[in-house]
Amino acid sequence: MSANLSVRTVALADERDLLDHVPETAPLGWLRHGEGIVAWGEAARVELAPEDAVRGAVRFDSAAHRLGRLFGSAEVDDAVELPGTGPVAFGSFTFDPRSSGSVLVVPRVVVGRRQGRTWLTTICDRPGSHPQELLARVTPWRPVEELRWSAGTLSSDEWQTAVARAVARIKDGELDKVVLARDALAQAREPIDVRRLLARLTRDYPDCYTFSVAGMVGATPELLVRREGEHVTALVLAGTRPRGRTESEDARLAEELFSSAKESEEHRYAIESLRATLSPLCSAIDTAEHPELLRLANVQHLASPVRATVGSGVATLEVVAALHPTAAVGGTPTTAAMELIAELEGMDRGRYAGPVGWIDARGNGEWGIAIRSAEIMGARARLFAGCGIVAGSEPATELAEAETKFRVMREALTDRG
Ligand SMILES: C=C(O[C@@H]1C=C(C(=O)O)C=C[C@H]1O)C(=O)O
Numbered sequence: 001m002s003a004n005l006s007v008r009t010v011a012l013a014d015e016r017d018l019l020d021h022v023p024e025t026a027p028l029g030w031l032r033h034g035e036g037i038v039a040w041g042e043a044a045r046v047e048l049a050p051e052d053a054v055r056g057a058v059r060f061d062s063a064a065h066r067l068g069r070l071f072g073s074a075e076v077d078d079a080v081e082l083p084g085t086g087p088v089a090f091g092s093f094t095f096d097p098r099s100s101g102s103v104l105v106v107p108r109v110v111v112g113r114r115q116g117r118t119w120l121t122t123i124c125d126r127p128g129s130h131p132q133e134l135l136a137r138v139t140p141w142r143p144v145e146e147l148r149w150s151a152g153t154l155s156s157d158e159w160q161t162a163v164a165r166a167v168a169r170i171k172d173g174e175l176d177k178v179v180l181a182r183d184a185l186a187q188a189r190e191p192i193d194v195r196r197l198l199a200r201l202t203r204d205y206p207d208c209y210t211f212s213v214a215g216m217v218g219a220t221p222e223l224l225v226r227r228e229g230e231h232v233t234a235l236v237l238a239g240t241r242p243r244g245r246t247e248s249e250d251a252r253l254a255e256e257l258f259s260s261a262k263e264s265e266e267h268r269y270a271i272e273s274l275r276a277t278l279s280p281l282c283s284a285i286d287t288a289e290h291p292e293l294l295r296l297a298n299v300q301h302l303a304s305p306v307r308a309t310v311g312s313g314v315a316t317l318e319v320v321a322a323l324h325p326t327a328a329v330g331g332t333p334t335t336a337a338m339e340l341i342a343e344l345e346g347m348d349r350g351r352y353a354g355p356v357g358w359i360d361a362r363g364n365g366e367w368g369i370a371i372r373s374a375e376i377m378g379a380r381a382r383l384f385a386g387c388g389i390v391a392g393s394e395p396a397t398e399l400a401e402a403e404t405k406f407r408v409m410r411e412a413l414t415d416r417g
Helices: 058-072 156-171 194-204 247-259 261-278 316-323 334-344 395-414
Strands: 006-011 028-032 035-040 044-047 075-078 088-092 103-106 109-114 117-124 148-151 177-187 209-213 216-220 223-228 231-242 282-287 292-295 299-310 355-360 365-369 373-377 380-389
Touching (some): 028 194, 044 058, 058 088, 058 103, 058 316, 156 177, 156 380, 177 395, 194 209, 194 395, 209 355, 209 365, 216 395, 223 316, 231 261, 231 395, 247 261, 247 292, 247 299, 261 282, 261 299, 261 316, 316 365, 373 395, 380 395
Antiparallel strands (some): 006 117, 028 035, 035 109, 044 103, 088 103, 088 355, 109 117, 148 177, 177 380, 209 216, 216 373, 223 231, 223 365, 231 299, 292 299, 355 365, 373 380
């Protein structure tokens, strides 16, 4: 990380799918509705140490500082000047600050598309050179063959017991809500081609943010924060039903979602906590009065977009640090929920439910919450799914909900089409 980076962005006359540019090794990506950025190679990697405190934010400060130095000393020739052009870093942070694994990667080659304009960014150690990764051969995507599934940390019964314990603790008044997650493991015969997963996820979940950052892969509906100049946007999601098999069943389930006191309560917790967190950093915070319905292939959610203006001098990663963990993946109150998660889940979440996204040198970026995701380690995959538990939660219903959330990565891994 000693050399000053030399960064060049040029417009690209290319209308191919962004994924068609990507070689197999360690692809990075953030995609939605056919736009976004894909990248590969590694000009710099910033690994962030675990912290002692359950609410620690040193890793985000340290990330902002180290990226600031790297980007601040870069020589940049940017002929496109859009959010995502010039130098970018992809990042994936652990859910719990006490876990190791938080990482930022500055790629060698980036191909991006925004409002129909496509660009190519190269990041080198010397001006005038080209990264050799630019010439990386793009082989056809390989299907994932023969997966062997095995149980995760807790069996279904053990996890339902954990949910029942959480409900008891909520009824005792210790906290209002906690999100409990579980994992599942899959083993392939050969290293998993992540591009194949990304292709399936972008096809099946076009409204979600499909991401791939240092092995963490998924399609999240949950935008933590998007920043473009001084404008920030977030999307609160809480309250879930499966999709119906028929149109009328689908409509009935949506109706149930809007009229359920439990779901509205859960949703309200999430909005209140977001608003309280944004207040010291932003002005003109605007939330809709009633949630909208967000329909995905597997589930439907109550969703509330939030818009605000961020204060000058506030770093994007500072906003990310303040927002994480939202009530949607932690609970309320946050610290009690984090402690209960560590006590009941029996596992380290790693980067599941942590912030994942990208940032450019001007602070523009998009950060989501890494749910509907899996950690891909060569031929192995560890999938995650979690559910919000409140006083009225039933263990069996929550188990079924976790199954529908597992479907996102399960189907991406097993789809042969
Ligand atoms: C935690 C997850 O999802 C979260 C929990 C939800 C719920 O309990 O209703 C809804 C959306 C997400 O905020 C997950 O998918 O793993």
